[in-house]
Amino acid sequence: MQVTANVRVVPIPSESAMHTGVTNVYLVGSGQVLAIDSGEALDHHKWMLRGYLAATEQTEIALTAITHHHFDHSGNLKWVHEFLHSDVLVHERGIPLLKGKLPPPEAVRILQDNEVIDIGNGVRPRVLFTPGHSVDSVCYYVEDTGVLFTGDTLLGNSTTTVQDLASYRQSLKMLSELPNLTVICPGHGQIVRDPRERLLGLMEHRAQRDRQILATLDGAGPMSAWDIMMKVYPENLDKRLRRPATRNVQTHLDQFKQEGRLTEVPGSRRKPNEAKLKREKELAKAQDKVLRQAKKIEAERATAALRAQEAPTTADWSRPPTYELIGRAKD
Template structure:
């Protein structure tokens, strides 16, 4: 089984993640907020789309679904709790569900409310990775549009409890901005300084800062370093007002 994972950047900061089974040239896309760059990539590489995984209902994660479904015979998986806000769903999923994707492996659904109430993550132990949508970002976490700080704190802890050697793929390229805020919280923390330097260099070369190892996030992401809900709430509030 050889699976490659490609970032498809769109809008200002979004990534849709394409998992390609290199043997069959079939693929699965996570959070297609815009169909155009995905269609272009699939056409160039002569890959066909078999499934779409949705982490939450925000338009920059779902707006490409209908166009992709019109072209490919692909199955759309989306969170049960947001089913009324997402078009063209074939199968709703919730905590503990396993989706078996041919050529890719078993995908485990983890409910992670906070950014939205129905947000989910997709964990694939065979590939040692997790798609975290707008829940866990590199060096940050999603804004609390719907959930409480306690909900997000618990959601992040669920992710943090997974094996540390998995790669985190999130929905936005926010790492440098997140890192600037993180450094304001832990100004003298050398691992964080090193990390910020590293991601800045990647961005100067226009390279993605993702994926990132969960172990690295646990070492440097302030929202995973928060000791309790109170501290987490302070950090989240601080980030909301950070310029």
């Protein structure tokens, strides 16, 4: 699907409570294109990419740059190199976080903040280091056309999770001040056509969260991040988002603590119950064995069903009907 003259999006359906609906891989340029992100290491992600390339004349992925190291963005870096012969571009902060996920070193290029990637035909995305969602988050900005690729720093249909709130706020501010910004291509969800409003909205959303958390704590005595989350977030919050929401509350608390506005009463960690861990491990092993057996039976059935096509249906007929011509073939 075309986003602008030089940008196409491959929206890949994906199941996750964290974001709605799709994981986006972008193809930038024409002919030998730059892919932004590589999707998740699942067959249907690879099929979608392959299918899209096959359906688009004379398009090959020459370079693949990722927005951050998370598995749903970096999952196919080895695969794009091995099967599509693409080189892989990673920001220097991402390298230590991608152990075992990268193709051989000769196929990897390390990106610096502000570096311009020249992909030909005058399309020149710039690398912008925008930590916050993760320590290695980057955006790519094509200033001529005002197209910004944000990965998970800004999502199409929902707010994102934040690891370091102070950095995240700075990153949003920097992005909101980009000259000529006209469209945001997020890592998940729909294309954003009102980018500046969305960035300012997110900054305001965080400021509002600050106020809510402070108001909740005001005069309340010590509270855990979970208890604060249960008060601050709407009652109809998807239950699967409670832990991510608590982590978000935690980032606000961390920032307040850094600013000297909070004291923390340290928690105490539960000691691991060795016997329970052992039981869980054994159970998982037993389940894996059953799953393997089931897969084997499934494969055997499929093979048997195919084999059955090779011979007459003797199970149904002891003597199948036979056919004989009445008279002669030529009258």
